[in-house]
Amino acid sequence: MDRFLSNFVHNIDAKGRVSVPAAFRQVIVARGIRELFAMRSLTHPVMDVGGPDLLERFEQKMAEADPLxxxxxxxxxxxxxxxxxxxxxxxxxxxMTDFIRSHTGIKDRVVFVGARDYFQLWEPDYFEAYRNEARARLLSARQGQASTARAPE
Structure with a gap:
């Protein structure tokens, strides 16, 4: 197991803590991740969470840019x-700190969503709505491709 895969809904306890899914903890150990880094997603009210490689992606982009x-x-x-x-x-x-909650809207439950090299923290209702919309977009695009492939020339 070397990828963050699947999704898991977990309850947040009275002290504001939540258990990272066992499958994700296995990936963290296998990758030798000692510290988890979290950053706000630019596109959704979601937190991206990963090891040093998550931060290194941005550092690589910064290295390519003019520092001024x-x-x-x-x-x-x-x-x-x-x-x-x-x-x-x-x-x-x-x-589940105020930093996370204010960006995501997470209250008493959180969805951990695998994203290969990192995972995300989602508010459950928002994740379900987004997942359904994403599936509909993918099906629509697939049907459009199938129609184009079958159209006579």
């Missing part, structure tokens, strides 16, 4: 100023 450019500044603010390390305890729980 606005793009560099934007990437720097996004990666460093709008990200945080997540603390986990011995039982594999992480805290």
């Amino acid at each position: 450019s606005e793009t560099y500044q934007d990437l720097s603010i996004f990666a460093y100023g709008d990200g945080t390390y997540l603390k986990s305890d011995a039982e594999g729980r992480i805290a």
